[in-house]
Amino acid sequence: MILQSLVLLLLTAIAPVFAETGIDAWLRYAPLSSSVTRGHLNSFPNHIVALNATKDGPLSSAASELQKGIKGILGLNLGVSSSQKSCSAQKTIVVSTLDSYKSACGKLPPKLDLIQDGYWLSTKGESVQIIGQNERGALYGAFQYLSLLGQGNFSQVAFASNPSAPIRWSNQWDNLNAGTAAHGSIERGYGGVSIFFENGYVKKDLSRVPLYGRLLASVGLNGIVINNVNADATLLNETNLEGVKRIADLFRPWGVQVGISLNFASPQVLGELDTFDPLDETVIKWWTDKSNRIYELVPDFAGYLVKANSEGQPGPLTYNRTLSQGANLFAKAIEPHGGIVVFRAFVYDQLNETDWKADRANAAVEFFKDLDGQFDSNVLVQIKFGPIDFQVREPPSPLFVNIPKTPVSIELEVTQEYLGQQCHLVYLPPLWQTILGFDMRANGRQSYIRDIVTGKTFNHKLSGYAGVINIGMNDTWIGSHLAMSNMFAFGRLAWNPQADSQDIVEEWTRLTFGLNRDVVSAIVSMSMKSWPAYEDYSGNLGIQTLTDILYTHYGANPASQDNNGWGQWTRADSKTIGMDRTVSNGTGNAGQYAKDVAHMFEYTQTTPDDLMLWFHHVPYTFKLHSGKTVIQHFYDAHYAGSATAQTFPTTWKSLEGQIDAERYKEVLYRLTYQAGHSLVWRDAISEFYRNLSSIPDQLNRVRNHPHRIEAEAMDLSDFTIVDVDPTECASKYKAIATNGTGTATTKLNVPSGKYNVAVNYYDVMGGIANYEVLLNGKSVGTWKGDSENYLGHDYSSFLDCHSAIRITFEGVKIKKGDTLTIKGTGNALEQAAIDYVSILPQGVVD
Incomplete structure (x- = not known):
């Protein structure tokens, strides 16, 4: 939010570096050097007051976190009390809810306009005020204050901050692994085994859970779905529900509410009914009773996440019921308790690849458009940011403008499923912001995706963000030290989707690696180059990531994109390439957008180069707006992207001795690996399309390796x-x-x-x-x-x-x-x- 001044960075001394595992992430609270703290400690508050803090609530966490953070950053030991005489006290940090502050002090700061989870932070004068609209907001304000201190920022500030949307959730794709003697695995998780499950049950040792809750709260995330969307019905047995209660109890001090994913066929899978028809009275009663039991155990239970009738999952279509009838089954069961149902729009079937009109990108609109207005008021439709599946470049999903009567959330993937699986550095916020900042032109008016998912465009109170984070037991949480910037940034963007991507990674770097300007400059530079580089060497012009979609979603395999019903599809042959999604001759996907956007995507003359092959089937010799042919762009981009990746290890090596040895070594290993693997990508894609098109590289690089x-x-x-x-x-x-x-x-x-x-x-x-x-x-x-x-x-x-x-x-x-x-x-x-x-x-x- 507030950038560190250049002067302060110049004054920063290189502090001693000690081995770190990454377990503390950006909440290390590393000591500031004396050159940064000079002149500030004498006037710094010497006491913390937490007004009316409830035991084990977010306000108590805020007070203890302030204690811990100030001790680590400044070396000061501050006591905590709940004194009601704090309003006029000097050199005091007051952390409170809005109601408690008003009751105790009677006077509120001017122009204080806070919504749920919002906070006021003032460091002016000799005291600090952190006032949350609720306890969670006060906790967020405390973390923001500690972020400023951790960056050596002692500026006099006074501001209110409100989240962009009420739903800011982490989605975990954790598996119970029931019936095995295994730790819980995580689908598309690259940071170890589950912190929640093992051997088919909730773990006995849940010591990682509050640490995760702390990380989530520190970036303003307020909910979590703890299990895979491909849900295991046994999570609903009594033993596991009591385990869910234990998890919720550990998240609660951090203001994080727990939800679970449901297997639609649970009544039948668990052997208690012979049907899961959402209109059957016995099924309705089963889900009502089960929901009542969950709320007995977890009164602040957030709600259900449902994946139905997609990729082999059961759902209402089995009984010729609509998706909205399926969603409303659960919505009615938890509505009396204040819970919500998040129903995923990721619904599609295998298609006939030989059918020119068949297009998986059309599925969301085809399944959901006619259901607009039929969902209960506590149902939120969760939409993947693009029409396919977390690709390196997609247009926004057209569903965002096709269900204006239905509240929606956007689903982003923090775990890099198709984007290098945390073994390639890919800083994701620039990608996310191409989506969030896209104008969908609903009804011919300005309609940014960010305004749709925050409810502003279509006037919905229920709205928000879901991030598939998939942390595990690895000390780096997500599997890579540098990849943690994506988790941090997801929280920052869910709070404020217009936050600057570079500002975010600068803040994260200072908190994670310290204030050394060389370290900050190097990490920020690599991060901001990383997504364009990965796009260049993996798949560009809207062709998507040319990874193996039928196996690990990791290495290159462009042939796997075609001739199968699961395809992302390039429809490449010896002369042409690209998916014709026009209305005039193709799948009609372009026509699913609002008129202005549909017109842009319908024609090659107006389609941007970076989405050309998403919407158009053209010859390899087709000239792009850049002046290059498609095939020469492919060659040039793959060589340019891999060349950028070659610079990362050299950049990192320049920081040796300025970063602790443990993290230095681990990051260097991955960046060196990426540099080599980017060449595998470059050669595989270039060679594949050289063979297919028979058109040589004008610069004679492809097939020419003299060394x-x-x-x-x-x-x-x-x-x-x-x-x-x-x-x-x-x-x-x-x-x-x-x-x-x-x-x-x-x-x-x-x-x-x-x-x-x-x-x-x-x-x-x-x-x-x-x-x-x-x-x-x-x-x-x-x-x-x-x-x-x-x-x-x-x-x-x-x-x-x-x-x-x-x-x-x-x-x-x-x-x-x-x-x-x-x-x-x-x-x-x-x-x-x-x-x-x-x-x-x-x-x-x-």
């Missing part, structure tokens, strides 16, 4: 030449592999000098292979195929673009004619497998 030595061209002993699938995931389409111990040897025909030796290999699941590089029989370095110990993405069991990985040995002295040997030893189910070796002059990337 590579193909493994299959080396002298092999106990290595076998093997196929890779997709073939483009191997340079020249082949690799070598061994289950035992093999060697691959070659003479180096390069001028004598220093080189970087890069080896592209494959790291599959099922074992840990061992490797060694030797020069003239002397070891250059060794490594293991153990990236599963350091990365958390969905792993592959095959030699493909998911398992492809690179290691580089820098500054190797080589003489012309030297003998290079790669030795590999397979282990268990993991073969030692090599694609190629690059002998790179310093500063060159092949």
Whole structure:
């Protein structure tokens, strides 16, 4: 909110760095250096007053958090009391609700206009006022004050802050793993196992829950759905409901209300009824009784999240009932308790890929448009930001303007399911804001998505945001230190969707890594470049992320996009590419938008380049607004994006000694991995479309790798030449592999000098292979195929673009004619497998 001044940054001394695991995230409360605190401590408040704080409520948490934060940041020990004489007290931090402050002090700050969860923060004079519209608001105000202090900002401020929408929820896709002896897994979670479930039940050890609640509250998030939308009905058994109560009790001090996802067929799945027809009286009673029991256990229970009739999930369509009738079944059951039902608009079936008119992007409008106005007042329809599925670039879902009578929320994905799974740095707010700032032109008027999801456009009180966060037991929570900026930013944008993306990551960086201006500059620079770079090397022009949609959603596999009913679809052939979504000749998706937007997307002349292939099927030689052909743009973008990724490790290395060793090492590992994997992406996509189109790269980069030595061209002993699938995931389409111990040897025909030796290999699941590089029989370095110990993405069991990985040995002295040997030893189910070796002059990337 308030930027750190340049002067303050210049004064900041480099503080000592200590090992950190990431468990405290942006709430580290690291001590400020004396150069920052000088002149401020003598006049700083010496007492905290929490007016009428209830035990274990958010106001008590606010007071204790202020104590903890001020102790950590400033080294001051402040006592806490509930004195009613605080109104005129000097050097006091008063934290209170609006009603309590008015009762105790009688006089409110001028122009105080707070809505639910809003707060007033004033640091003017010798006292600090933190006044929340409710206890939760006071807690949010306390966290904002600590954020200012943590950034060394002692400015005199006085402002009110209100959230943009009442619903600001985390969605967790955690599984109970019932019937197994396993920890609860997390679908599309890359930060470890569930903090909530194991062996089919709520965990006994829930010590991580309040820590998570604290993180959520610190960025203004007020609700959480704790289980997967592909819900397990056994969550509703009595033992687990009592477990949900324990979870809710631990979240409550942080103002976070708990909700759960429902399996629509629960009455039948649990064996208590032979039907789950939403209009059947026995089903209605079953859900009413179950809901009453939940509210007995959790009086402030938030409500239900429902995924129905999508991707094989049961739902009302099974009984020829409408989706609104299904939603209203639950809405009526919890309406007396004040709960809400969040009904996901992600409803679609497999389609016939050969049907030119078939389009999954049309599904949401087709399923929901005619139901507008038929949902009960406590139902919120939750819409994924785009029409497909959290892609790197999509237009906004047209459903946002097709159900004006129905309250809606927007679903964003903090976990990077299609966007590098936390192993690639991708800072997401710039992507989200392309959606939130899109003008949908409802009724020919300005209608930004941000105003639709906050209820402003269509005058709805119920509205908001859902973020699929998917934290786990990993100390980094989400699986990567740098990826935590996305969780932080989701909260900031749910509070204020017009907040600046760069300001947010600057704030997060200062709180997470300290005030050193070099550190802040480097992390902010990489973060702001990361989404454009990932889009460039993974899929652009609206073609979406060309990942493997039928397997892990991770590595490149453009062929998987077509010829299957689950496709995102490129409809690429030897001459043309892109999805024709026009009304005149295609699927009609463009026509689902309001008139002004539909007209823009209908024609290539008015469709922006970054969505051209989303809406239009064109020749590879089609000229974009940029002047480039589609195919040359593909080549150029993939090379440019991967080149940007190559700069990340170098940038990070410049911070060595300025960041604690533990986080420095872990982040460097991931950025180095990303740099190598971006080349796998670049080559696979470029080669695929070069083969398909037969059009060469004008700059002669594709298929031209003069520094590579193909493994299959080396002298092999106990290595076998093997196929890779997709073939483009191997340079020249082949690799070598061994289950035992093999060697691959070659003479180096390069001028004598220093080189970087890069080896592209494959790291599959099922074992840990061992490797060694030797020069003239002397070891250059060794490594293991153990990236599963350091990365958390969905792993592959095959030699493909998911398992492809690179290691580089820098500054190797080589003489012309030297003998290079790669030795590999397979282990268990993991073969030692090599694609190629690059002998790179310093500063060159092949």
